[in-house]
Amino acid sequence: MHEGTMGQSYMHHGGSMPEIWEVLTNEQKKEVALMKMDMKIQWLEIKISEMEKMIELKKNAVKNMKKFRETFQK
Numbered sequence: 001m002h003e004g005t006m007g008q009s010y011m012h013h014g015g016s017m018p019e020i021w022e023v024l025t026n027e028q029k030k031e032v033a034l035m036k037m038d039m040k041i042q043w044l045e046i047k048i049s050e051m052e053k054m055i056e057l058k059k060n061a062v063k064n065m066k067k068f069r070e071t072f073q074k
Contacts, residue, residue, distance in 0.1 A: 024032065 021029070021032075
């Protein structure tokens, strides 16, 4: 997305206070957009971390099931 339109379209689609957005300078709009992107990135990093933990738990569960099956078949 073009840098000049990024902040405007971002806020117009999801902004909760459009009246405040209109009085901000372009520099302030960029800062707000960057802060929102940083927050989204942090949220995504947390979600990825949670998914990685779940994957590790599932790998361990599969490993334990294989051990159980081997023990049960003997």
